[in-house]
Structures are given as C-alpha cells and as structure tokens.
Amino acid sequence: MSSTLAGWLQALALVGALALCYRPLGDYIAHLLTSAKHWRAERCLYKVVGVDGDAYQRWTAYLRSVLAFSVASVLFLYGFIRLQNHLLLSLGVPQMSPHQAWNTAVSFTTNTNWQSYSGESAMGHLVQMAGLAVQNFVSAAVGIAVVATLIRGFTRSKTDRVGNFWVDVTRICLRLLLPVSIVFALVLVANGVVQNFHGFHDIAALGGGTEGIPGGPVASQEAIKELGTNGGGFFNANSAHPFENPTGFTNWLEIFLLLVISFSLPRTFGRMVGDNRQGYAIVAVMGLFWVASAALITLAESHHSGSALQAAGGAMEGKEQRFGIAASSLFAASTTLTSTGAVNSFHDSFTPFGGGITIFNMMLGEIAPGGTGSGLYGMLILAIVAVFVAGLMVGRTPEYLGKKLGGREMKFASLYILTTPAIVLIGTGIATALPGERAGMLNSGPHGFSEVLYAFTSAANNNGSAFAGLTVNTPWYDTALGLAMAFGRFLPMIFVLALAGSLAKQQPVPASAGTLPTHKPLFVGLLSGVVLIVVGLTYFPALALGPIAEGLH
Amino acid sequence: MSKPLPASVRTHWTALRLLLVMTAILGIAYPLLVTGLSQLAFADKANGSIVTSDGKEVGSSLLGQNFNLPKKNPDDPNEQAQPDPRWFQPRPSAAKYDPHGSAAGNLGPNSDDLLKAVNDNRAAIAAFDGVDPATVPVDAITASGSGLDPHISAAYAKEQVARVAKTRNLSADTVDQLVDKYTEGRSLGFLGQAGVNVVLLNKALSEQR
Numbered sequence: 190m191s192s193t194l195a196g197w198l199q200a201l202a203l204v205g206a207l208a209l210c211y212r213p214l215g216d217y218i219a220h221l222l223t224s225a226k227h228w229r230a231e232r233c234l235y236k237v238v239g240v241d242g243d244a245y246q247r248w249t250a251y252l253r254s255v256l257a258f259s260v261a262s263v264l265f266l267y268g269f270i271r272l273q274n275h276l277l278l279s280l281g282v283p284q285m286s287p288h289q290a291w292n293t294a295v296s297f298t299t300n301t302n303w304q305s306y307s308g309e310s311a312m313g314h315l316v317q318m319a320g321l322a323v324q325n326f327v328s329a330a331v332g333i334a335v336v337a338t339l340i341r342g343f344t345r346s347k348t349d350r351v352g353n354f355w356v357d358v359t360r361i362c363l364r365l366l367l368p369v370s371i372v373f374a375l376v377l378v379a380n381g382v383v384q385n386f387h388g389f390h391d392i393a394a395l396g397g398g399t400e401g402i403p404g405g406p407v408a409s410q411e412a413i414k415e416l417g418t419n420g421g422g423f424f425n426a427n428s429a430h431p432f433e434n435p436t437g438f439t440n441w442l443e444i445f446l447l448l449v450i451s452f453s454l455p456r457t458f459g460r461m462v463g464d465n466r467q468g469y470a471i472v473a474v475m476g477l478f479w480v481a482s483a484a485l486i487t488l489a490e491s492h493h494s495g496s497a498l499q500a501a502g503g504a505m506e507g508k509e510q511r512f513g514i515a516a517s518s519l520f521a522a523s524t525t526l527t528s529t530g531a532v533n534s535f536h537d538s539f540t541p542f543g544g545g546i547t548i549f550n551m552m553l554g555e556i557a558p559g560g561t562g563s564g565l566y567g568m569l570i571l572a573i574v575a576v577f578v579a580g581l582m583v584g585r586t587p588e589y590l591g592k593k594l595g596g597r598e599m600k601f602a603s604l605y606i607l608t609t610p611a612i613v614l615i616g617t618g619i620a621t622a623l624p625g626e627r628a629g630m631l632n633s634g635p636h637g638f639s640e641v642l643y644a645f646t647s648a649a650n651n652n653g654s655a656f657a658g659l660t661v662n663t664p665w666y667d668t669a670l671g672l673a674m675a676f677g678r679f680l681p682m683i684f685v686l687a688l689a690g691s692l693a694k695q696q697p698v699p700a701s702a703g704t705l706p707t708h709k710p711l712f713v714g715l716l717s718g719v720v721l722i723v724v725g726l727t728y729f730p731a732l733a734l735g736p737i738a739e740g741l742h
Numbered sequence: 743m744s745k746p747l748p749a750s751v752r753t754h755w756t757a758l759r760l761l762l763v764m765t766a767i768l769g770i771a772y773p774l775l776v777t778g779l780s781q782l783a784f785a786d787k788a789n790g791s792i793v794t795s796d797g798k799e800v801g802s803s804l805l806g807q808n809f810n811l812p813k814k815n816p817d818d819p820n821e822q823a824q825p826d827p828r829w830f831q832p833r834p835s836a837a838k839y840d841p842h843g844s845a846a847g848n849l850g851p852n853s854d855d856l857l858k859a860v861n862d863n864r865a866a867i868a869a870f871d872g873v874d875p876a877t878v879p880v881d882a883i884t885a886s887g888s889g890l891d892p893h894i895s896a897a898y899a900k901e902q903v904a905r906v907a908k909t910r911n912l913s914a915d916t917v918d919q920l921v922d923k924y925t926e927g928r929s930l931g932f933l934g935q936a937g938v939n940v941v942l943l944n945k946a947l948s949e950q951r
Contacts, residue, residue: 190928190931190932192935194932195928195932195933195935198932199932199933202932202933234763237759237763238756238759238760238763239755239756239759240756240760253749253750253753254753254756254757257750257753257754257756257757258757258760258761260754260757261754261757261758261761262757262761265758265761307843307844307845309841309842309843309844310842310843318769318770318773319765319769319770320769322768322769322773323761323764323765323768323769326764326768327761327764327768355756355760358760359760362764362767362768363767367767367768367772370772371772371775371776374776374780375776375779375780375783375784378776378780378783378784378787378788379783379784379787380787381787381791381804382787383787383788383789383790384776384777384780384781384788385777385780385781385788385789385790386777387789389841389842390790392792392799392800392801393798393799393800394800394801394807394808395795395800395801395807395809395941395944395945395948396801396807396808396809396810396826396829396944397808397809397810397812397826398808400801400805400807400839400841401840401841401842402790402792402801402802402805402841403790403841403842404789404790406773406776406777408776408780408788409772409773409776409777410773424844424888425843425844425845426837426844426845426846426887426888426889426890429844429846429886429887429888430844430888430890431802431804431805431806431888431890431891431892432790432804432805435791435804436929436933436934437928437929437930437933437934437935438929438930438933438934440933440934441929441933441934493851494851495850495851495852496851496852496857497849497850497851497852497853497854497856497857497859497860498851500857500860500861500864501860501880501883501884502879502880503880503884504851505880505881505884506847506849506851506856506860506884506885507846507847507848507884507885507886507887508884508886508887509886509887509888509891509893510833510881510886510891510893510894510895510935510937511891511893511926511934511935511937512934512935513934513935514935515935516933516934516935517887532887533887534887535846535847535848535887537846537848537849537850538846538847538848538849538850538851538856539851540851541851541852544850544851631848631849631850632849632850632853634852636850636851636852636853656848657846657848658848658849658850739850739851739852742852
C-alpha cells in the first residue's frame with residue numbers, strides 16, 4: 190500500500206469512528222448534564238464534600254466555585270510538587286524550583302499541560318498519578334461544566350440559575366471520564382504502553398553498557414491525557430516515546446481519544462437546545478477546519494521545504510519511523526486544534542509552513558474542535574459574533590436560539606475574543622524585547638521568533654505543545670507563561686459564565702421570518718468566515734514575522 | 743459551630759474537600775486498578791516488553807539502543823562513540839539512546855546546525871556502509887522525536903546488510919532474511935509506517951551460531 194493511500198485511510202477511519210461516537214456520546218453527555226437523578230455514590234460524595242446536589246447556582250456562585258476549585262488545585266499541586274521528594278515513590282528526584290513548580294501547577298490546573306520540566310528526571314510516580322493526572326481529569330471536567338452553563342443559558346429562561354458546579358464536575362469525572370479512561374488505558378497496555386510502579390530498571394544492554402528501562406503508571410495517565418485534551422507527557426518525549434505510544438495503532442487511538450469528546454459535544458449542545466441541526470452546523474465548522482488543517486500540514490511535510498530538510502531528503506527530523514509523515518501530521522493537526530498539546534513528533538523541526546499551521550491552529554482559539562468544553566464555548570462565542578455580524582448587515586437586533594444578543598451579551602463576547610490575542614501578542618512582544626529571553630531561542634532568525642510566538646500562543650490558548658527548542662525553565666518564562674495560562678483560561682471563563690447568566694435571564698423570543706436560520710449551510714459558511722477573519726486580522730502581522738517570513742525566504 | 747464561616751471561605755473549603763475525594767478516586771484508586779488488571783492480563787507488556795537472550799535481559803523491544811564500539815578511554819566524556827560495524831545501526835538520537843532523558847533535537851527546518859548534521863551523517867554513513875551518499879535514506883540521517891526510536895526503514899536496514907554479513911562472516915542471504923523477518927508492517931495494514939526493529943534484529947543476529 191502506498192503511503193498516500195495509507196494516510197488517507199487512517200484519516201477516513203478516524204472520521205468514521207468519530208461519526209459513530211457523535212450521537213451516542215453526545216446524547217450521553219447531554220443526559221448526565223440534565224438528569225435530576227443522582228447515583229447513590231454521588232450522594233455520598235456530596236455529603237462528604239458538604240454540598241446540596243439539588244440546588245442550582247447563580248452564575249456568580251458558579252463562577253466562585255470554579256475559581257475556588259482552581260485556586261485549591263493550584264495550591265495543592267504546588268505544595269505536592271514542592272514536597273514530592275519527601276513522599277513515597279519519588280524515585281529520588283530533586284526538589285523542583287518554586288518558579289517551575291508554580292508553572293507546572295498552573296499548567297495542569299488550566300488544562301494546558303505546558304511542561305518546562307522533563308518527566309523522567311523531575312517527577313516521581315506519586316505526583317504524576319495523584320497530582321498531575323487528577324488535574325487531567327478535573328480540569329477537563331471544569332471545561333465541560335462551563336460550556337454546560339452556556340448551553341443552559343440558551344435553554345433556560347427567566348431564571349438566574351445556571352447549574353450546580355459540584356454536581357457537573359462530579360458527574361463528568363465519574364460517569365464519563367473515568368470509565369472511558371479505564372477501558373482505553375487497558376487497550377493501551379495491551380499494545381505495549383507500560384503500567385507499573387518500578388523506577389529505572391538497569392539491565393546489561395545488547396549493544397553494550399547499561400540501559401535503564403523506565404517504569405511508571407503510564408497507561409492510566411496516557412488515556413486521560415488524551416481523552417481530557419490535556420497533553421502532558423509522562424516522559425519528556427511525550428507521545429513520541431515508545432512507552433507512551435508504541436505502535437501505529439496506539440497512535441491512531443490516541444488521536445481518536447483526544448478528539449472524541451470535543452467532536453461529540455456539539456451533539457450535546459443540539460440535544461440540550463432541542464434542535465439537533467444546531468449541533469450539526471457547529472460540528473460542520475469544526476470538521477471543516479480540522480480536515481483542511483490536517484491536509485495542509487500533511488502536504489507541507491511531504492514537500493519538506495527548508496534547507497536542512499531538503500538536504501536530508503525528507504521531513505523526518507523529530508519524527509518517529511513507526512509513525513512517518515502522515516500519522517505525525519495528523520497528530521500535529523489534531524493536537525493543536527484541540528487544546529491537547531501532546532506531540533508524537535517535534536513541531537520545532539516541522540517545515541516552515543507545517544509548523545506555521547500548528548501555530549495558526551492554536552490561534553484560532555482552540556475551537557475546531559478545541560479542548561473538552563472550552564472548544565465548544567469558544568465556537569459558540571464566535572457563533573454569537575457571526576449572528577451579530579449578520580444582524581448588522583440587515584439592520585435588525587440579532588438573536589441566537591431565541592435569545593436576543595444585545596449590548597451586554599456582545600460586550601462579553603467581544604471581551605472573550607480580545608483576551609487571548611492580547612495575552613499572546615503582549616507576552617511575545619515583551620519576551621522578544623528582552624535580551625535574556627531572546628537568548629533562550631535555540632534557532633535563529635524568524636524561526637527563533639516563531640519559538641517565542643509558539644510558546645505564548647500555546648500557553649494563552651491552554652494548548653501546552655511547544656517549539657521545544659526554546660529554553661523555558663527560567664524564572665522569567667516560568668512566571669510569564671504561568672500568568673499567560675491562568676489569564677488565558679480564567680478570564681474567558683468569566684465572560685462565558687457572565688454571558689450564560691445574562692442569556693438565562695431572558696424570555697425567549699419566537700422565531701420570525703426575519704430570524705437568521707443557524708442550522709443551514711449559509712450559517713456554516715458565515716461562521717467559518719468570521720473565525721478566519723477574526724483570527725487572520727489579529728495575528729497576521731505576528732505570523733508574517735515568523736513562519737511566513739521563514740517559509741517565503 | 744457558633745458562627746458560620748464567610749461564604750468565600752466555605753466555598754474554598756468545599757473545593758478542597760472535593761479535590762481530596764477526587765484525588766483518592768482518580769489519583770489513587772484508578773491507577774491502582776489499571777495496574778492490577780494490567781499486571782494480571784498483560785504483565786509482559788505492562789513491564790516494558792523486555793527481551794531476553796540466553797535467559798538474560800538485554801533490552802526492551804520498544805526502546806532503541808546504541809550499538810557502538812567500546813570507548814578507548816571509558817573515563818573521557820568527550821570521546822565520540824564509534825558505531826560497531828558488527829551491528830545494525832539505529833537512527834541518530836538527540837538522547838544518545840539513554841532512556842533517562844528522552845529528547846528530540848528541535849533544530850528548525852532551515853537551521854545551519856541541522857544542515858551540517860544531516861550532511862555529516864550522510865557522508866559518515868555512506869563511508870561506513872560503503873554506499874553512494876545519494877542513496878542513504880532519510881531516516882538514517884535525521885534524529886527521531888523520542889531519541890529512543892527502535893525502528894529504521896527497510897531501505898536503511900538493507901543498506902547495512904553487506905557490512906554486517908561481512909564483519910560477522912555470515913552469508914548476505916542469511917542476514918537479508920533476518921531483516922525481512924524483523925520488518926514490521928503498518929499496524930492493521932494501514933496505520934503508521936513500516937520499519938525494521940533494530941533491537942530484535944540485532945538480538946536475532948547475536949543468536950546466529
């Protein structure tokens with residue numbers, strides 16, 4: 190079979206598998222977000238935690254719960270990491286510096302999983318499984334919980350209550366993420382991913398010398414790392430490491446896992462608002478960008494432009510033989526379009542345009558399909574903007590799903606859209622202006638600038654992948670990128686929750702002949718255009734200085 | 743309690759309790775359960791797919807290794823390791839195949855350092871294997887993502903057959919057949935890319951009598 194045909198088949202198989210999951214998984218998530226019934230185990234848990242599982246919260250109370258849970262998570266994880274060398278299963282790793290521990294704690298709490306440390310030398314097994322992997326679950330759940338409030342904003346009327354944070358997070362963790370993770374962790378082990386509590390196990394290697402075989406609870410972490418669009422590798426090489434991703438099949442499975450929830454959530458949305466066609470329109474836009482991006486990266490990598498890659502005769506630098514160009518490109522497109530950031534190949538060594546598209550993917554705002562929950566709320570904000578733009582064209586107060594989009598709603602949507610680019614561009618600007626931070630670049634010229642641009646784009650969009658040549662374990666980068674991750678996660682959430690509260694208060698208006706239908710191909714095209722124009726106009730100058738300058742050179 | 747705590751303190755206390763409960767379930771019980779089941783059902787894979795030769799553990803089938811000549815002076819950290827012609831050679835590695843530090847090179851597509859490394863590798867490998875530099879395959883001269891890649895392309899393996907056969911006094915046919923035997927196709931026929939597992943191939947080679 191030719192490589193091209195195999196490349197197409199793996200993508201088609203992925204589309205098929207995701208399409209099969211769309212309805213059942215989306216409906217299941219809608220059910221768990223709306224059901225009035227608690228499991229007995231959940232009732233016990235609510236009693237222990239001390240919450241009333243039947244009371245809905247105002248958006249302000251919901252927001253306070255989100256922030257309190259995240260603050261508790263950052264502090265707990267920070268303490269855990271700083272103290273890990275005194276705990277069980279620490280494998281004798283040295284104590285982590287305060288700035289790196291801050292960076293790591295924020296990174297995992299915000300679903301970013303940016304890693305300025307390398308797993309095998311800086312983290313013991315206990316902190317990986319009971320610290321980092323726990324955040325892999327709960328940060329993914331927080332994202333889905335927040336989008337649930339936005340959907341409830343459309344479905345509920347004349348109320349100030351948008352949901353119960355504690356119930357939403359508990360159900361998403363226990364009913365969705367945990368069972369799926371158990372199943373796929375076992376599938377990964379069956380294909381070679383390790384799962385044990387050993388430290389490095391020294392053996393006399395065939396080729397001479399001693400080889401330390403690493404161990405750890407890797408498969409259990411790998412499953413949720415992908416499923417929850419987290420992306421933080423157990424090992425430094427992330428999903429390129431053969432113990433995290435041993436075969437072509439596990440590679441395909443990991444891509445599937447990191448896409449499946451975010452691609453199914455539009456169904457949840459359609460289901461909850463009582464019109465499945467609305468979900469199809471949203472998923473169509475997500476799918477369009479994903480297909481285009483995967484195709485363009487594969488094309489760029491197949492043509493291996495760049496002086497060093499031309500001399501090598503192919504873009505295999507930083508890529509694994511068992512994956513090759515097509516599987517690496519598909520992974521790269523999927524991981525940067527979701528907020529995952531796991532990598533099976535190193536983007537810093539991609540072709541100028543291939544690597545540039547990974548940056549552009551993140552700049553889209555992680556919406557196609559985006560992180561668990563955060564992808565859908567990002568896309569819904571852009572849908573609101575698209576409806577507003579259409580409303581301006583015909584001079585009519587815009588409405589989306591029966592809710593009027595007035596000044597208050599548009600202010601929140603605009604603030605959402607402005608936040609991340611502001612963090613990215615200001616952060617990149619400051620870093621490039623500082624000589625010490627410029628020295629952190631591994632590569633020179635436009636590619637060095639791309640490394641810094643990638644870092645801030647990845648942090649502010651909570652992706653977590655990197656042009657990994659940049660030296661980021663410095664007090665400045667750890668602190669600055671930590672702030673970028675925190676603001677990039679929580680400011681947008683504040684605007685989404687405020688918007689949810691504002692929408693829920695409204696009385697729905699009946700659709701009339703003048704209402705823009707938001708389930709037709711026209712709207713899919715309009716929304717895609719808005720996404721491209723908003724992102725393109727914001728980031729074009731920065732992209733021109735980095736990947737475009739390098740690619741056209 | 744005589745006085746209820748302020749609302750903001752109560753919310754944080756609730757948050758911490760939920761986090762601790764979740765840590766017990768998702769951070770302790772879940773990995774223990776998966777480890778227990780894995781060790782029962784797939785112990786070999788769960789422990790790193792260790793390969794043995796003559797009853798001794800010699801590596802993992804998933805982790806690439808160096809196959810270099812012993813250093814002339816083992817205490818000299820600057821001495822460059824030289825490839826051992828009796829073994830099939832793996833891809834270049836930014837981690838020098840040390841699993842304590844998996845890593846990629848991260849050099850950009852237009853990097854002068856990468857250009858030099860690629861050209862140097864091409865010349866060195868062509869001389870080592872006695873072939874035309876233009877025919878050296880791309881995987882032989884570029885570093886992998888993990889630095890632990892156990893595979894090379896079939897083309898690179900075939901290029902090394904003559905050299906390995908000669909240094910081991912084996913017939914080229916015998917070595918060629920071993921290469922075919924350890925060539926792994928794509929998963930399920932269409933996922934990923936085919937490759938030759940260097941560790942397994944070299945192990946089979948070392949067991950030839």
